[in-house]
Amino acid sequence: MTILIDNTKRREAAPGVPRSQAPNPTSSTPASLYKSREQIYPKLAHGVFRNLKWLAMVVLLGIYYALPWVRWDRGPGQPDQAVLVDFENARFYFFFIEIWPQEVYYITGLLILAALGLFLITAMFGRVWCGYACPQTIWTDLFIYVERFFEGDRNARIKLDKAKWSVSKIYKKTAKHIVWLLIAALTGGVWILYFHDAPSIARDFFTGHAPMTSYIFAAILTFTTYSLAGFMREQVCTYMCPWPRIQAALIDEDALNVTYRYDRGEPRGAHKKGATWEGRGDCIDCRQCVAVCPVGIDIRDGLQLECIGCALCIDACDEIMVKIDRPKGLIAYDTEANVVARIAGEKPRFRLIRARTMIYAVVFAAVGGIMLYALLGRSTLDLNVVRDRQPNFVRLSDGSIQNGYTIKVLNKATETRTLTLSVDGLPSPTLKVAGQTGLNLIVPADDIIDFRVLIVEDDLIDIGVRGDVTFKLVDPVTSVTAIQSTVFVTGS
């Protein structure tokens, strides 16, 4: 039996690849499995969004480089750095907030908030995080600025890369890499300031007294900044970052995105000055939107995985539209639904408030509220009680029962506290703290102290095999209280 294959329905070898250009499967040269990167030479754009990006870059880099130097008084003996991740003493400081290791759920909450915030913003305005605020975008932008400073704009750079090596080319390339490395080293160097007292670690760093981890992390971040912003650039966004994949689940037809309004632009084509605009689109196929694109795509192909939403193509296109005397906004922040609506002759509308954004906003507010509540109600005194298990209980010579406990007192305040210990729940307990007389526990500022506490009970009739007992710790000065429940075992 012969199977007939209808070739008329298969005019393409693969989507977008005509059969005439398909690689010959019996070619004698092995095809490479890897696609080599095509160098992108983004052209400098001018306009609203470019200025917005410059502003974002200055502000965000300013925060990154300057923040470790900001001081914040926390009292004597405490670090006075506003933002400090102190691994050595297991503390995290952020202005008025101080977090202990067991409170790391605040960080979890912060990450959840960040994720939800990103969801919300993406559902409303597309990838504005990627386009304006992501460190990869910012440092890449900065590195391209340096590149442009030494090597010129797009065309000059293409020409330089094709040119033979000369003194001028060596100078330009060397200068660029030196400045790149300086920026990278500064980035890596500032990173470690967040983990130590900035002025002293800066001094120790240059005198060779800083801990080895500081040098290692400074070197790692220098290397990553230099390679990610200098060489890998858009490949980080396209191949390494999960966000382009996640965005597909967050963006819908009502999300604002950098959009080529094909309803207005098509059919595209070259336009002679003075010729009519009737019966054709506004796109004159000048490819300026492609030239400025830092990820090397054509926005006119629609929303793409590679697009970081930087809006530079909007600036580039607007500039051209002004020159050819057509209205701005052929490429603009717009929604897919609006483009479809305009084609259908309907009025476009922007639906920022819709079920999706409402849900994100409500969840964001709820998590934020819970975190704020937890933070405001955060106690500066904490008590943990561990009961002896070996032995579970001890019968003393007079017939009374003794239980041993180890209590851990956390004083998160900035001054030494003298706390009064008591227990509730037993008829006539006798309390004893090992190594001292009396029940006043002295705990230094910002410290954890273990105490061994013994409870002796001689009135055993009502307790049974075990009774509940509550340890109570009171600061007589501020009347801050910490309580912890456990059991008292009599064994009979």
Place this chain on the structure above:
Amino acid sequence: MSDTDNTEDRPDMGDRHEPRFDEPTGQYTTGHSWDGIEELNTPMPRWWLGIFYASIVIALIYALLMPSIPLINSHYKGLLGHSDRKAVALDMVNMRTGRAQFSDKLTGVDLENIMGDPELFRFAMAAGKSAFGDNCATCHGAGGQGFKGYPNLNDDIWIWGGTFEEIRHTLEVGVRASHDDTQFNLMQAYGRDGLLTRDEIKDLTEYLLAFTDRSENPDAVARGKSLFAENCVSCHGAEATGDQSQGAPNLTDLDWLYGGERADILETLNNGRQGVMPNWNERLSPDTITALAVYVHALGGGEPSNPVE
């Protein structure tokens, strides 16, 4: 290879021929074939090979620098002269130096001095706890709860005294140990050595049980009382309440080191008891013994110094 292939073209087993291009896969063969099965030339990825060769180089350098080659009586020491034993010894010295600011203070002081310094007290508790786990827990249990024959250290019942100084003294000289000044007494094997008859031992047992109202034989208790007066009062006292200076336990309470049931007491009287606690002065430093005494004293039953006799 399919059946339709010309058999003369089929390479023989273990044959070698020029690498050829394999059209279906677009790759070259290695030129090896076995039973007509050819191998495609699929080299390892470059990065993998790079790491592989780098590992070999690193291994050679490491072997040169570190102790690596066994010799007949010794081993190759390596250019760096590293030795785990030396490293551990150095760590121990560093640890002792680091602790010296506290451990030096622990030698020869009394409890009041230690309690007056909360930081020193916490150090002694921590050091005592770890030393207890290493040296004492085997017999006394991880929490000092004790077993039959090994006293519970959490209660307020002490055979050789429960003040800080007495505990430290017991730790230093032991009980029936090899120390010259060790704490010694003799609970004799009254039955086995024929000091008392079987009936006398039974009467004595009833007398001891009667302290906690567990005897139902008043006649035997009366006979036991006179036997006790003849044989036991010198150590355990006229009231049978014991004597810590001689290490004689109180026999009137419910706490029995070797068990308080009738059979246990009979066995004790018959065979005697000669429990041993080692003297730790030879194995542990004075500061460790002090730390242990602080820890045991704080376990729950420690008595105040200079108790009212």
